[in-house]
Amino acid sequence: MTGKTAYDFDFLSLKGKPLPLADFAGHPLLIVNTASKCGFTRQYKELEALWQKYRDDGLVVLGVPSNDFANQEPGGAAEIASFCETNFGVDFPLTEKVAVKGRAAHPLFQWLAREGGFLSRPRWNFYKYVIGKDGKLVDWFASTTTPGSAKVERAIEKAVRG
Template sequence: MSDRNAFDFTFTSLKGKPLPLKEFEGHPLLIVNTASKCGFTPQYKGLEAVWQKHKADGLVVLGVPSNDFGNQEPGNASEIATFCETNFGVDFPLTSKVVVKGPDAHPLFKWMVSQGGILSKPRWNFYKYLIGRDGQLKTWFASITTPESAKFQRAIEGLVKR
């Protein structure tokens, strides 16, 4: 898996269309496993702010809904989309709901853990993974690190600069 990069993986969009990450090749990515009924769900607001601030710099924020932790994403695609748009004005792309941990984890999450080490394995919702323009994992943040935190903001600035 080490000869791969993030752009080699594909999701299905929340609207049911293929979403190959190859579409974003050359762009930095912020990939976040999300859930609608989690104590960290208000981070959607900060993620949307990061997207709005840096999409002109090429940053792509990608929300990946998952029901893996505490059954906190029970909704179907339509319910997830409505919740995110209505409550947080989410405009960044969202994938269909996937598994992000264990043997059935989406291949991208398996790859990110292989790159970031065992501590990078998502242990709850709202783990944040920063992927460089080269498709390589640059760093990751656990759920407790908010999008507004200084260290996260510095990492995003470093990711988007040319």
């Protein structure tokens, strides 16, 4: 454990504006590495549903586009934003496209890998990380665990209530 929290990291938004996670301090987070041309892309719909369901409880869903897996996020910021809004009505915040694996991984994903252990490192698109109000990792889920699954909802409930 590093002593850091998720709130210690910064991104740029998909629109190129500063997006410090410190702006969400005290709020639980659901952070997901996303891609527009993946078999799991339909999970955007469930992520948006979770955002709508829990946003009044303080949950922030944060999509982090990445092209790290089979070049499944090849587009630029405008293309990603248009795809997400048009196809899935995505209203939750999206970051700029970043690397989520290896040495080039965004510092947040390096931290998540240390906090969650070896198996928590993203091995494909749509890995999900639930962060508590204290900024610490509550749980993580692989691509195959859908956002609407009972396991994910339990972790979100714990983060929201905790």
